Amino acid sequence: MEIIQSLEPLLRAFWYIAIPVSIIFIIQAIMTFVGGNSMDGVAADFDSDFSDTDAPFQLFSLRNLINFLLGFSWAGIAFYNIIGSKTLLFILAIVVGIVFVGIFFVVIKQLMRLAEDDSFKPDETLGKTAEVYLTIPKNRTGNGKILISVKGSVRELEAMTDSPEPIPSHTTVKVVRIENKNVLIVDKI
Numbered sequence: 579m580e581i582i583q584s585l586e587p588l589l590r591a592f593w594y595i596a597i598p599v600s601i602i603f604i605i606q607a608i609m610t611f612v613g614g615n616s617m618d619g620v621a622a623d624f625d626s627d628f629s630d631t632d633a634p635f636q637l638f639s640l641r642n643l644i645n646f647l648l649g650f651s652w653a654g655i656a657f658y659n660i661i662g663s664k665t666l667l668f669i670l671a672i673v674v675g676i677v678f679v680g681i682f683f684v685v686i687k688q689l690m691r692l693a694e695d696d697s698f699k700p701d702e703t704l705g706k707t708a709e710v711y712l713t714i715p716k717n718r719t720g721n722g723k724i725l726i727s728v729k730g731s732v733r734e735l736e737a738m739t740d741s742p743e744p745i746p747s748h749t750t751v752k753v754v755r756i757e758n759k760n761v762l763i764v765d766k767i
Contacts, residue, residue, distance in 0.1 A: 592651045593655065641682070645681075647675065649675040649678030652674075698728060709750055710737075714738060718739070738763055739764055
């Protein structure tokens with residue numbers, strides 16, 4: 579501690595912020611990896627009505643404060659001997675702290691995308707166009723196959739038609755109905 583006491587006041591302040599904040603950050607990181615309090619940083623640390631916002635996290639949370647102070651203090655320490663102007667150093671440290679919060683925002687946004695339900699539901703094919711992969715027999719006398727894009731992935735699904743003519747391969751069709759929850763009824767376009 580004598581080493582920190584011998585430093586100039588601004589540098590000493592950066593160290594007094596950096597040490598406890600780094601320890602708290604390490605504890606938060608360990609808790610995140612072992613599954614403790616996985617929602618920290620997603621909800622605000624105070625009561626308010628944020629129901630009209632679509633933000634994936636709230637700006638005012640303990641985790642965001644820790645991220646800001648982490649970037650702020652370590653930037654101040656790192657650039658203390660490089661930047662002569664204390665005002666410019668302080669402004670740079672604030673900017674780096676804000677960048678740390680922004681990086682956390684991007685990481686949380688990407689993690690929340692992993693939680694999206696991208697499971698396939700046949701109802702999502704209604705009204706979409708597709709390409710016939712295997713000829714679809716006429717008048718529902720058998721199943722053919724179509725290739726259809728749903729949520730960015732191409733799927734091969736069974737299809738039937740009410741048409742009096744078979745629908746050959748490479749023909750564009752439109753899904754008009756779904757029967758038995760998984761058989762697509764298509765019409766030629």
